[in-house]
Amino acid sequence: MSKIYDALKRAEREREVARDRDVEPNGHPVAYQPATGDEEDDYRRLRASLLFTPSYSEVHTIVVTATRHSEGTTRVAVGLAKALASEGDTRVLLAEANMRSPSLARTLPLADGPGLSNYLAGEASPETLVKRLGDANLSIVTAGDRPEVVDCEAIVTAIAELTPNFDFVIIDAPPVNRYADVSVLGPKVDGVILVVQADETPVVEAENAKRTLDRVGARIFGVVLNRQKSYVPATLQALL
Numbered sequence: 661m662s663k664i665y666d667a668l669k670r671a672e673r674e675r676e677v678a679r680d681r682d683v684e685p686n687g688h689p690v691a692y693q694p695a696t697g698d699e700e701d702d703y704r705r706l707r708a709s710l711l712f713t714p715s716y717s718e719v720h721t722i723v724v725t726a727t728r729h730s731e732g733t734t735r736v737a738v739g740l741a742k743a744l745a746s747e748g749d750t751r752v753l754l755a756e757a758n759m760r761s762p763s764l765a766r767t768l769p770l771a772d773g774p775g776l777s778n779y780l781a782g783e784a785s786p787e788t789l790v791k792r793l794g795d796a797n798l799s800i801v802t803a804g805d806r807p808e809v810v811d812c813e814a815i816v817t818a819i820a821e822l823t824p825n826f827d828f829v830i831i832d833a834p835p836v837n838r839y840a841d842v843s844v845l846g847p848k849v850d851g852v853i854l855v856v857q858a859d860e861t862p863v864v865e866a867e868n869a870k871r872t873l874d875r876v877g878a879r880i881f882g883v884v885l886n887r888q889k890s891y892v893p894a895t896l897q898a899l900l
């Protein structure tokens with residue numbers, strides 16, 4: 661009995677330390693996203709942590725990236741864009757700048773049509789490029805056909821041409837540790853949200869991502885700890 665009690669006490673302390681470690685290091689707000697929780701609520705909290713932190717009042721264009729593929733960049737970008745668009749008359753553009761592994765065209769119920777790469781190639785007008793998601797205030801630009809060469813400078817310019825019509829622009833970008841794209845995009849926007857996967861992303865990958873973003877002068881708005889499961893402390897696991 662006392663063994664379990666001791667383990668629980670140790671677990672509680674471990675959890676406090678883990679919580680402090682997540683929040684303290686750089687003063688960035690951290691948004692938790694429990695895998696089994698209410699996802700819409702998680703994104704409303706992420707939205708709130710972005711908008712109601714005084715130093716982040718000039719948030720307009722945000723790049724979402726991860727350290728590696730499949731950590732949840734697109735899921736977070738879509739969730740955040742929907743949460744922002746759900747408030748009043750807020751007009752939001754979700755722009756897919758990920759031409760490495762685009763997925764919006766097949767995962768969202770969007771009409772077929774050209775994407776960003778087609779616009780860059782002079783094959784599409786802004787009117788045909790921007791698609792509305794249902795009746796919502798959310799507009800989407802998909803990546804388009806995969807180009808031979810990804811020109812991130814041109815992507816930034818193209819997105820900037822579209823932004824005057826929107827209150828927020830969320831940019832779904834490829835992983836920062838795999839491609840140089842975010843090193844170009846990051847410093848040109850208001851800030852970057854970094855997605856890491858709970859219990860999966862190696863610390864060294866997260867550190868590399870932060871180092872890269874700092875080096876290029878990108879402002880890190882915060883880190884989303886994606887797919888966080890309910891907390892089972894190591895000390896308790898050892899007893900089970």
Ligand SMILES: Nc1ncnc2c1ncn2[C@@H]1O[C@H](COP(=O)(O)OP(=O)(O)OP(=O)(O)O)[C@@H](O)[C@H]1O
Pocket residue numbers: 693694695726728729730731732733734735736758761762763834835886887
């Ligand atoms: N919190 C979550 N709960 C459940 N499924 C999730 C969660 N986050 C991501 N997924 C799923 O994991 C898969 C990969 O996520 P996603 O497409 O967002 O990754 P990504 O970082 O955009 O990958 P890539 O870099 O290749 O574009 C998707 O099927 C997505 O729905």
Ligand SMILES: [Mg+2]
Pocket residue numbers: 733734735758761762763832
């Ligand atoms: Mg993606």
